[in-house]
Amino acid sequence: MSVALGELAVRFGCELRGDPDVRVESVASLGSAQPGTLSFLANPKLAPQLEQTRASAVVLDARSAERSPVPVLISSNPHALFARIALVLHPEAPLHPGIHPTAVVDPRADIDPTAEIGAHAVIGAGVRIGPRSLVGPASLLGVGVRLGADCRLVARVTLGERVQLGDRVLIHPGAVLGADGFGYAREGVSWLKVPQIGTVRVGDDVEIGANTTIDRGALDETRIGRGTKLDNLIHIGHNCSIGRDVVIAAQTGISGSSAVGDGAILGGQVGMGDHAMVGPGVILGGQAGILPKKKLLGPGIVFWGTPAKPVRQYLKELAMLARLKR
């Protein structure tokens, strides 16, 4: 499929500098772009690449537009505009509604006829799946699971008993939602398992990365708020409450009963102890460690180190340490 630049400018309400009849059919990075592709400037450092690009057009902000040798779609948020156009040029593969003959589906499941259930999927009793949702191959849905509309479990996703997903939830292969939380009562030298009977509730527009695990609540729910994005290999313990529009990078671990406020940004390999709290809008540097029960507050404030402290203080301490006399 190809689209004319003029059509894109109208559709997305942006300014076009150049020939509206030029057509693009795919997106590409500046460096590897060929004629027929649309590119964008991800990073001001790449401006020299812009001047030599073979792309048919680029998405830029107004300031960079003057340096472009090819037609430009101008946006105050070029990354977002590029993302929207990329989705037009590279739409998701179309669904094949229906249930693959190798899937094992409990007769008490309620599956919208517009949904697709892939090969070797296993769907338990009482499961409800909304319109246009995809349950990819080899996914396992426990008893009572609910999916809203337009969800996409890419492949090999495991959802335990009664896990609930909103609409447009996207989950990558190997993710496990709703496994037992890590709860034991001490008895002498040994550990007695505390039954885990809660579940996991995930809001609309959440994305969950490959091999990430989110444990079911011990008694209540573990919650992931609307619009939140989780990278790969993340661990979220039982009873956690993650807010809306939170971004968490890969391999971060959040211990049980902890909370993360709306709009917080957590770097990779961050560790939060149990019953800790990261307030709305807080930013945590990679590998930061938060002690159990600790609260970190302040939108826009960056914390780093273990135990985490405001980044300026942490950097000062590192600098002092490096200056100590030998």
Added chain:
Amino acid sequence: MSVALGELAVRFGCELRGDPDVRVESVASLGSAQPGTLSFLANPKLAPQLEQTRASAVVLDARSAERSPVPVLISSNPHALFARIALVLHPEAPLHPGIHPTAVVDPRADIDPTAEIGAHAVIGAGVRIGPRSLVGPASLLGVGVRLGADCRLVARVTLGERVQLGDRVLIHPGAVLGADGFGYAREGVSWLKVPQIGTVRVGDDVEIGANTTIDRGALDETRIGRGTKLDNLIHIGHNCSIGRDVVIAAQTGISGSSAVGDGAILGGQVGMGDHAMVGPGVILGGQAGILPKKKLLGPGIVFWGTPAKPVRQYLKELAMLARLKR
């Protein structure tokens, strides 16, 4: 199913303060409890919730019992008593003995008739599965694997060649036991794979979290002792020996040929270098790092930091650093 408080008091040998005919049918947290539920005080800070609880009864220690507005089951270990009652009220789903028609089972496997083999499971030659064990959907058992009695592989568990599980071993989805260890011999600039021919042996009453990996021994066995509990996304390298009743929190990694003594407690994201040793009863704070070949000894001693040192020393150093003149 509902049970009278008097019956629970008799069954678990505990004191009841209140009406023995009151019945409970499920457990709940203090805050979300409804009539008909049994709750408990997880945390003294929640005492105000106790005073307003809608639960029909609570499990408490003697000291807190006086503040309860509802009947109380009294225990010196309320968490453990609560766990035992929870298991009565919320028993595990009953097994459906037999082999699902979509499972692929080698005719040379020996499966107890009381065991359940789920959909799309694959069972290799020479596998032996004990009574009342569950091999959940999409689990893969390599040649010669052995499961004792009452094991539960929840779903999508992978057990490599000859992996041996004791009785009552519980494994969550995505766990991989018995993949090759990470062993290479250097040859010039490249790395020659050293064949990994050992396996993994897991004791009774072990629990293993979602997406955790335990590598097979290079030549001998990787061992997980009886009663040990492993959280999600843990890595245990080849030839490791983990003792009994050890607790390891999520995302901890233990390099090859390391050992952890009985009753040790490891926080999340701990890293142990190869050939290291953590003695019986040692406690490691989250994100602690132990150097290769290092030994940490002393039951009850807490170590923290990278490289890990006794926590008091580590905290002193952090305090000194924060006080340095700017």
Added chain:
Amino acid sequence: MSVALGELAVRFGCELRGDPDVRVESVASLGSAQPGTLSFLANPKLAPQLEQTRASAVVLDARSAERSPVPVLISSNPHALFARIALVLHPEAPLHPGIHPTAVVDPRADIDPTAEIGAHAVIGAGVRIGPRSLVGPASLLGVGVRLGADCRLVARVTLGERVQLGDRVLIHPGAVLGADGFGYAREGVSWLKVPQIGTVRVGDDVEIGANTTIDRGALDETRIGRGTKLDNLIHIGHNCSIGRDVVIAAQTGISGSSAVGDGAILGGQVGMGDHAMVGPGVILGGQAGILPKKKLLGPGIVFWGTPAKPVRQYLKELAMLARLKR
């Protein structure tokens, strides 16, 4: 199968000290060796075990050979020689060429007749699989995936759209190659997904551990160079470029658009920020953290700490800190 020592000495061109007619049929560690086994001295500290070994023969360097009470195969690189002999005595299980009846294979896939496709595998349109490659049980191969010759996907491996593997690539269970990268454009308080349309390209002789994830490039390719070895539970973000003969230990995470040079060695739980670079031959200690955009250069130089610095400097700082007056 058993082999005479004389035959091994000829085959591998090494010196034999002892009776060439002695036969060995398996390999074992020094401590657990029985008659009929071949062992080797992994670690000079184990020399006392050598003197008491029950092995029929050992692989040693010339210096240790004198202490051996049993026949010796002498090599300047005993670990490598032992690895090669181990592969002779413990060859991989033979392939069963063909497609398991429970596998779901798109008719537009092109599978070499000498390849094996295991139970419950799912193979998409346009997939090409080379000679003698194994697609183990429950593996999922997306549209357009390509495998060279002699690859081994042990079991439950997920390869997303258009992922390309060279020859002799070995991948362990639960690994996910080609899931979407973690890319969003900010729009007000929320995050807009940037379509991820690139893929992953893996060179010859690469090994990838259990539950490791390698994301597809956003627009171009994520690349893993020839001969590189990745342990378990590693995360590699979109657009990364990992060189040749690199070794990366478990649970390390490499953020998007980062690069690792040929022959680098990364310890476990290392974290690299995005757009960072680790030069050829650099060595990173466990849990080291590299800031976004940071470059670490110098073959053979060891870096440690967060943020990572040359290890001698880091150790000096730790020593200074420990000596500060209380």
